[in-house]
Amino acid sequence: MNEVKGSAGLPQTLVFRLGTLGAVIGDRFAERIEPYDLKPKHVGLLTALGQDSFASQQDLAARLGVAPSLVVSLADHLESLGAVQRVRGPDDRRRQVLTLTERGHQLLGDCAAEARALDTEITAHLSADQRDALLEALGGLAARAGLPTN
Amino acid sequence: MNEVKGSAGLPQTLVFRLGTLGAVIGDRFAERIEPYDLKPKHVGLLTALGQDSFASQQDLAARLGVAPSLVVSLADHLESLGAVQRVRGPDDRRRQVLTLTERGHQLLGDCAAEARALDTEITAHLSADQRDALLEALGGLAARAGLPTN
């Protein structure tokens, strides 16, 4: 039966599809980056550092929408991998300024390559035009949500 | 600067956008359904029950991709809300067959309404055609991932 009534059921909403797809695709991405000893949150931090320079870890925490204490442990791990460097702010010595190292840029590139490979997998049934249109539409949503798009 | 090299950076991938959007939108949906005393996983269970009949909780666990023990606690909560009923299988009394109650259908409808309202919020900048195209494209990805689409 699965009768269709006047308004769309949950599985026909953008919210449901984005939420469930995000979870599944996120898990698959997590599997791919595991060999680099990274988790999605680490990649989020690397990505943020690759785009802007942040005055402090607290700024970074605000940008990522996580607790400052989490930035500490993420940065600890990335530092142990040699991906980021912590430098005390010369003017305000309370601040730790995080910067990507050469290794950090390399890891970021590796993760991007994994993401592109996964993109290819999941959009194998689409034409290039369809794929681009989808990417752009999601970019619009992401930009409105304050998420990075480039 | 943010130089664009030969291949797309992470934020230009479908994987990154789906993952980050899924997390943000999922959180916003979670806030909306909190007054009903429900979390996204509960809604996933209700949705599954609204679509098919499952022989056992283990089948349900397999469909949802979670551990059987989690189905127990989700079902416990939904039962306490009067949203589902547990009935022992007459042929095999080890099995608990879960079914939606009237209240369960009502809650499912309420959650769908919340999702539609959120859809409207996040797609306010799109035309109806653009919105439909996006919904359909995501439906294609979801179907290929084995997720419900209707």
Added chain:
DNA sequence: TATTGTTATACTCTATAACTATA
């Protein structure tokens, strides 16, 4: 006294393993 980073602690979510009832 206020703020940055850090550490200590606790809470949420979910899985694994042990257990009970039924087959």
Added chain:
DNA sequence: TATAGTTATAGAGTATAACAATA
């Protein structure tokens, strides 16, 4: 002996609160 559901336990992830250094 094997299977469905349940309960007990443990681990990952993350937030909140306490703390130390600097301003």
